[in-house]
Amino acid sequence: MSEKTHPLRKYMRPQVKKTTFCPGCGAGIITQALLRAIDELGLTMDDFVFVSGIGCSAWIPSPLLNADTLHTTHGRPIAYASGVKMGLPDKHVVVVSGDGDLSAIGGNHLIHAARRNIDMTVILVNNGIYGMTGGQTAPTTPYGLTTITSPYGNAEQEFDISALVVAAGGSYVARWTTYHPRQMTKSIKKAIQKKGFAMIEAITQCPMQFGRVSKQGSAVNMLKNYKQNGIRIEKAAKMDPSELQGKIVEGVFVDCDKPELISSVAALQRRTGGKE
Numbered sequence: 001m002s003e004k005t006h007p008l009r010k011y012m013r014p015q016v017k018k019t020t021f022c023p024g025c026g027a028g029i030i031t032q033a034l035l036r037a038i039d040e041l042g043l044t045m046d047d048f049v050f051v052s053g054i055g056c057s058a059w060i061p062s063p064l065l066n067a068d069t070l071h072t073t074h075g076r077p078i079a080y081a082s083g084v085k086m087g088l089p090d091k092h093v094v095v096v097s098g099d100g101d102l103s104a105i106g107g108n109h110l111i112h113a114a115r116r117n118i119d120m121t122v123i124l125v126n127n128g129i130y131g132m133t134g135g136q137t138a139p140t141t142p143y144g145l146t147t148i149t150s151p152y153g154n155a156e157q158e159f160d161i162s163a164l165v166v167a168a169g170g171s172y173v174a175r176w177t178t179y180h181p182r183q184m185t186k187s188i189k190k191a192i193q194k195k196g197f198a199m200i201e202a203i204t205q206c207p208m209q210f211g212r213v214s215k216q217g218s219a220v221n222m223l224k225n226y227k228q229n230g231i232r233i234e235k236a237a238k239m240d241p242s243e244l245q246g247k248i249v250e251g252v253f254v255d256c257d258k259p260e261l262i263s264s265v266a267a268l269q270r271r272t273g274g275k276e
Helices: 027-041 077-087 099-105 107-116 161-168 181-193 219-229 261-272
Strands: 048-052 068-071 092-098 120-126 172-177 197-203 230-232 248-255
Touching: 027 092, 027 120, 027 181, 048 077, 068 077, 077 092, 077 099, 077 107, 077 120, 077 261, 092 099, 099 107, 099 120, 099 161, 107 120, 107 161, 107 197, 120 181, 161 172, 161 197, 161 248, 172 181, 181 197, 181 248, 219 230
Parallel strands: 048 068, 048 092, 092 120, 120 197, 172 197, 230 248
Antiparallel strands: 172 248
């Protein structure tokens, strides 16, 4: 019996035999959603540059994908990606990193890239905790949750990252959980095609850290929780805020067209004869 090869294996580096993801981690689901989007668009790895920061999710593009990748410093992948897009405007620039990396130390880069509407796709992997470094409280950790750095309960309110990026000016913003890989794939396709700043907030299970401290336990239980507590944005709009406590609002929050920075700078250079 011959060994079967996964149809998406062609996008991965041949020398990489296994991932660094923990058992039950949702990063594999997100990786497949990303690669299926690329495959369905008929694009190749040569069309992309992938950028990541520091954390569990940063290992999705680097070293897994057989493409040009930048594995950058903590909190700075969007800054690096902005430079890549300025230098290589014809490439699809995709940032894949975690909620701690992109919304904590990297928060200013996130909101200003959205404000500037820089043409890139950001897949922000949100597991609600610092998973790689021991399970510390993150900006996305739910209020009251006990972690290694909040032994008496988290006293801070968590970020609504999608709402933050919408307010900052992103052209395309969507949120899906790993229970919805098909919808996530569809949104990633749309984000790659969008001329402007596009972000997918991918809510994912971390059974090793978040599952343990939240008492949700296994990856299966966490996925069941996503199924039970997920609310589509259209339905959520008709609900009272008190009814949305503990719920995950999913869907596309914004999809619009507006001036994009790299194109605007190029037009300015043409207009001024390259003096600016």
